[in-house]
Amino acid sequence: MKVTMTVNGKSMSGDAEGRTLLSTFLREELGLTGTHIGCDTSQCGACTVHVNGKQVKSCTMFAAEADGAEVATIEGQANADGSLNVIQQAFQDHHGLQCGFCTPGMVMAAASLLEQNPKPTEADIRHHLEGNICRCTGYHNIVKAILAASGQEVPAVAAE
Amino acid sequence: MYNFEFVKPSSVEEAIAALKEEDAQPLSGGQTLIPTMKQRLNQPSKLVSLLGIAELNGVSAEGSTVTIGGATPHAVVAADASAYPALAALASNIGDPAVRNRGTIGGSLANNDPAACYPAAALASGATIVTNSREIAADDYFQGMFTTALDEGEIITGVKFPVPEAANYQKFEQPASRFALTGVFVAKYADGVRVAVTGASNDGVFRWTEAEEALSGNFSADAISGLTVDASDMISDLHGTAEYRANLVKVLTGRAVAAC
Structure with a gap:
């Protein structure tokens, strides 16, 4: 079947079977490989995208279920001029990633x-x-990055 | 996973008609069904999505009853069921934010996972499970692990919760799955107290009737201090022994009463 969705503001279409997961569709049909498939068992969240403004795990939703939906992926997060958005920049500033997966x-x-x-x-x-x-x-640096992205003071050492 | 045909009807009637096909199954949020299908433990020929049916989604409150549409996601219950705060709080702690945006109350109750949260709320509240063809009292609905009173092709269209005078849910979380290692929902009504336990028993969600009797006479954590929970039917696994879960039932019941 043909599935059409608005991804990061652009209308995009591709072929999908019933069983095609949204994560697979984004990566293999639309070529948007920024959405990662980590565990494929809905535990790890690497495949998190937004569908109609709601955070979901794209490996636990069928592409057909997103037909006609507004989808946001990591590829659409940067600012219009290509610079990192405030969250991405905070992750870089606070070392909120190591391998980056x-x-x-x-x-x-x-x-x-x-x-x-x-x-x-x-x-x-x-x-x-x-x-x-x-x-x-x-997680400490991820938590710090998100605190920083929200414009709040970042404690020297995150608790816990 | 095996392939299947996907359909997304916009009315309950169309969904019921589509479910008449052999090996057709309803798909609500899919947060359990999709992982099960990936493991090839489930092989539907057709999945009938219930999320295109507007009347199945939403929370309404009328008098002392809160009604939740069968395909309402946990996140919406958490945000909109303010007329029943203990229920909204329970919904806000199911799984994680992404799961709560997809998973639905009807899906949870139809699956009746022995460690799911919603069955405890429904049973402790004496809720009514409304389907496309009838209404089923929670006391008759839950029939053991992954087993319910639902017939083939019957779907949950809504759940009616009588709002209690006070209620609280205590979930001792399995930190990896975020299911309840044991969870206890206590609800106090004018005509008595109901206590439902999830995550603990091999028979799925159950009512702890001795605690209900004790608490109906004296609604305080002390009222259950002399009771013991029989461990013989409890789940034993690498996360906790049967005795551990039996103890959790009592501890969590006390905490729930104290928090009411």
């Missing part, structure tokens, strides 16, 4: 959090990131 999902999750809660506490951030797993940084 989880980062697209972390950034999309952070964007979703800050939209709902522009000044989250550290606890709010940790609660919100429960579905995003990072195996390098131990």
Whole structure:
């Protein structure tokens, strides 16, 4: 079947079977490989994208379910001039990534959090990131980056 | 995963008609069904998405009843079920934010995972499960692990919760899956207290009737201090023994009462 969705503001179409996952469709049909597939068991959150403004795991949704939807991926996060947006820049400034594999999902999750809660506490951030797993940084720097992206003071050492 | 035909009807009638096909299954949020299909533990010929049916989505409150559409995601319950705060709080702690944006109450109740949160809320609240063809009392609905009173091709269109005087849900979380290692929902109504336990029993969600009797006479954590929970039917796995879960039932019930 043909599936059409608006991805990062642009209408895009491709072929999908019933079983084609949204993550597979984005990567293989639309060529948007910024969305990573980490575990493929809905645990790690590397594949996090926004569908109609809501954060979802694209490996646990069928492409056909997103037919006609507005989808936002990591490729659409940078500023119009190509510079990093405030969240991405904060991840760089606070060393919120090491290998970078989880980062697209972390950034999309952070964007979703800050939209709902522009000044989250550290606890709010940790609660919100429960579905995003990072195996390098131990989360402290990710939490700091998100605090910084929200314009709040970043403690020298994050608690916990 | 095996391939299947995907359809997305816009009315309950169309969905029921589509489900008449052999091996057709309803798809709500898919947060359990899709992982199961990836493991080839499930092989539907057709998936009938329920998310295109507007009347199945939303929360409404009327008098002392909160009604939730069957295909309402957890995040919407968390945000909109303010008339039943304990239920909204439970919804806000299911899985993680991405799961809460997709997973639905009807999907959770139809699956009846022995460690899911919603079955505890529905059973403790004496909720009514509304389907396309009938209404089922929660006491008759849950029939053991992954087993419910639903017939083939029957879908949950809504759930009616009578709002209690006070309620609280205590979830001892399995930190990797975020399911309840054990969870206890306590709801206090004018005609008595109901206590439902999830995550603990091999038979799925159940009511702890001894605690209900004790708490209906004296609604305080002390009222259950002399009770013990039989561990013989409890789940035992690498995360906790049957005895551990039996102890959690009592501890969490006390905490829930204290938090009411």
